[in-house]
Amino acid sequence: MSSEILSVLEYMEKEKGISRADMISAIVNAIKTAALKGVNSGQEIKIEINPKNGQLKAWSVLKVVDSVSNPRAEIHIEKAQSLKPGAVMGELIEKEIDPATLGRIAAQTARQAVMQKLRQFEKDRIYDDFKDMVGNIVTGTVRRKERNDIFVDLGKAEALLPGKEQVPGEEYQAGDRIRCLLTSIDSSPRGPEIILSRASPKFVRRLFEVEVTEISDGTVKIEAFAREPGYRTKIAVSTKDPKVDPVGACVGARGARVKTIVRELNGEKIDIIKHYADVKEMTKEALKPAEPKDIILDEKNHRIVVKVIPDQLAVAIGKGGKNVRLTSRLLGWRLEVEELKVVSSDPREVALSSMVTTLGIDRPTAERLFGIGINSPAAFEGVELNDLQEAGFSEEEAQALLARIVR
Template sequence: MNRELFDAMNYLEKEKGINKDILMEALEAALISAYKKNFKSATNVRVDINEEAGSMGVFAQKEIVEEVVDHQQQMSLEEAHHINPSYEVGDVVEVEVTPKDFGRIAAQAAKQVVTQRVREAERGIIFNEYIDREDDIMNGTIQRMDGRFIYVNLGKVEAKLPESECMPTETYQVHDRIKVYVTKVENSNKGPNIFVSRTHPGLLKRLFEMEVPEIFDGTVEVKSVAREAGDRSKISVHAEDPEIDPVGSCVGQKGQRVQTIVDELKGEKIDIVEWSEDPVVYVSNALSPSKVVKVLVDEEEKATTVIVPDYQLSLAIGKRGQNARLAAKLTGWKIDIKSESEAREEGMISEEQADESLEGLEYEDDSLDFEESYENMDEDLFK
């Protein structure tokens, strides 16, 4: 039996990736427990497992004393000298106490511990594999659904897609293949719990990394993402090299790169804006597609007042305040939007400043790239 057991352990290590040393330690502990239980022994014992010889032995550990009180845990100095004359009082002697029918007990204990440890080790391997995938995209297949979760098969484990993390514009069917963003990996007694999302801003960031080589290799950096899943998102990008156009890199030729992401997100509109360390420029860019006359910055409160032309006020605010809300999330600045006429009434800008700003806007409009402006256009605003 012993030889077969060792062969089984070698197989598990090779095929399942379970460390044989862990199995050996667990087996030793199980054999000690089985010995004490079956032979009603309170003695400290050690199990010696010799893989080369294919044998197992049980050794009781006894302390050498001058006067023996407990024969199970103690040994007289005279008895000890029969084993080795060099023993002294206080030393610990090991005596083999392997029972004749210990093989049967060992087989039962081995079966239990190997089964248990195989399950634990497999769960640990899966957990270690997927913990490294937190904050990453994975492909999966929808297996089943209940009232709380959609269960997505990721290969070795089922992930849970909560209803709150589903995009409102999507319908899900069993056997559908979907991309999901891994938000959390937890270990439990029943195995790893993996939670995924379709609405997390990180999903958008990872999709851009997959579609835009300049982001993947670090030439272009994603600075921030603001998302209202299924409806509209904003993403800010930056390139250290002034020769590289970060927005153009993300849009791609004829909008092909961003369109692939839009298709994956079932038509979710995406505004790509250039990041700037200057809050005036950054907030102005973030409010795209609207144009900005002036940005007043309160550094202490991290707040801005943005003045836009009267005819662009509704565009700057967006449907139900969405454009302004996403711009604030993207930049991390509070944004209060005022029309040009309102700002003049409150003395925030003069007539001359407004005229100068509008002249600059007219020039800027003439220089806009059609493909870039088209991607940022909200068709609903022009119906």
């Protein structure tokens, strides 16, 4: 048995990183507990394991008495003195026993208890190894996929990438290398559960801190950050150093830095903008390439109304309203985009619109009249039925038009 114990001690110390002293304590407590539940119940037992050779020794702790009523806990004084000369009444002495007498059931129970203790040691070690890595990026290998969840091998432990923390459109197979943000270590009945994320805005923030030295050393500061995973990320940066361009620092020479991050995000778009203290200026920057024609601030309700021309409306809102939501989160204001009614400065358009409105006719009719020189209601003066018919209008159409003028 000593060789088995020694093998366990050496394996756990070298492979699992569990100290020999902790292992010995666990094994001793397990064997003692198991023995007291078996054939040795009612006894007080002392157990020691030699850390060098794994040898196990056991003793029964007995009280010296002159009349034995419980042989499992007491020893007669004459027998006690033969084991320990000078033993006196009431003294506790140790009588060595054969470890085999602890029983087969005790040994099996002890083995189970030892394995349980080992699992607890491993759980504690996993927590200690990863607790300081929360908020950092870790690299692992995809082990398997169950439903929407991905299990990732981090070397010393297995981590979970839940479906809600994955980026829409990304697919991974067993064996793929993957980088994620370690967001938390949750307690569960099975031990510490390491939770990962690729959808969190903090993942992209950490990528910038890793790739951009000016951010990691504090020269450039990330003032605001917003992300729609798989679609777009907007980041607002600033600096107090007049010699540093905060946007250029994040982009890198020929876009090298931001390209590295975009590749990691599988093509997700990234907008890096300069941060402005002025909300209107910040709104203009955040909405690019859309160009607001008017920005109205409702400070009481913390609301911004942005007006854009019709051609810019779709650009400002974005697919499924994502750009508005993203910009709203970046600014920290509720954002509403409205279409600006454009009044044409083209004289022909103005005249046509006037004809349609004043006469209550459709635009094609107005354009036909415009073609024969009638560009306003006043231009009908002197126009007769025959004139309109010669211009291609039917008799009914001509009468209806003249009736509108008379009216």
